[in-house]
Amino acid sequence: MGKEPLTGDQYHHGNLRAALLDSALVVLTDRGVAGFSMREAARRAGVSQSAPKHHFGDARGLLGALATRAYRQLCDRLESLELAGLDARGRVTRLAGEYVAFAGENRALFDLMWRMTQFDFTAPELAEQKHRALLALDRGLRGEDAEPPTGDTDPALLPSYAVWSLVHGYTTLALEGAIDSGNPDPLNSDLLPTMLALLDVTGSQPPGKP
Amino acid sequence: MGKEPLTGDQYHHGNLRAALLDSALVVLTDRGVAGFSMREAARRAGVSQSAPKHHFGDARGLLGALATRAYRQLCDRLESLELAGLDARGRVTRLAGEYVAFAGENRALFDLMWRMTQFDFTAPELAEQKHRALLALDRGLRGEDAEPPTGDTDPALLPSYAVWSLVHGYTTLALEGAIDSGNPDPLNSDLLPTMLALLDVTGSQPPGKP
């Protein structure tokens, strides 16, 4: 076998790093972010309480790795959407639906993803994936053949920022029970497309004021 | 004195309930939601570790009371805004600015406010204040003389839901470092008004698709 133990694979346990991430996800899903316990994650992986230390440093490191993996999954889903043949509005609706679906299927993970600064966790990999999410959204919105943004403050990104803000805000507000769509599942409503219809996605000027 | 000890005032300590809320706010601001400790809040109030129990039940109760008070403050600020003489777009900008300002001035509190379901905290008072925030936003947006919504699913509320979602999403994304406005203070940018300009706040139909 190769000499690449850099990722922490294939040692005494097999690859404890991946196993710990999996058990940590179970604990997170069961108990939520507030009730998360690194010891229990280790227990479920069948190792001692201090085993995670070598792989993740401390609890924040473990949660950070979990969040980074979650960002990667979300970006993968956004990037692999089939958007060809749809107009701008259709693409936005599709992207937004996927975003909300991810949040609904991974509520605890989704919560965690936007809490990392609160845990004083700043890894370059995490920021990178966060940025990748923005690019995936923007690319999906403006189409594959549009010019990529020149930087984070490129004015061409404005519609993407607006869409992301609206979709993200709706998701968190609905999950928190602040927006009641009348639907038993707060995320499974037709409210979001209707709200997105109020957004000028093309980047041109909105209709004149009365 | 009157026979109204229902609020828990004026007993041995004076009014420990209010003092605990104050010290808890200090702890929350210092250590964040993740590092909050009920024991330390009690310590700072000069009472024993178990003193909060009678007033708040458990830690979730203390945080819930804190969040409820924060909602009340936010609603007060939104409701007391002077919006007369402004058109719809001016009113929205003003409301959004106040919302973002509150979040920036009370970051830990603002974080807490949207994590109460995660803490399994559901008090009727909290839901009531959350609803009051929506009404304040809607009233500000549609004007004082507009008809109040008939219910949470009234279609007339749609623009308010959209504005709230966009503003709230922008706030959380900016605080988490996902949206980089190029400004040192992530919340102090002119990005938000520009994004709001893309929203049709009048509730009419958006411009036709190309």
Next chain:
DNA sequence: CCTCCATCTTGACAGTGAGAAGATGTTTCG
């Protein structure tokens, strides 16, 4: 074989939330 090193375990410590039992002051009512 034997040393080096990544990996994992054991044991300990301070800190936390929560509960039981009791002390202390306040109110109420005979």
Next chain:
DNA sequence: CGAAACATCTTCTCACTGTCAAGATGGAGG
């Protein structure tokens, strides 16, 4: 006035957590 009833607060205890230091374990390479 006095005694019970009560709200309020303290002390003690327990299980649990994250973190650290020291040691055991076993593969890799000289």
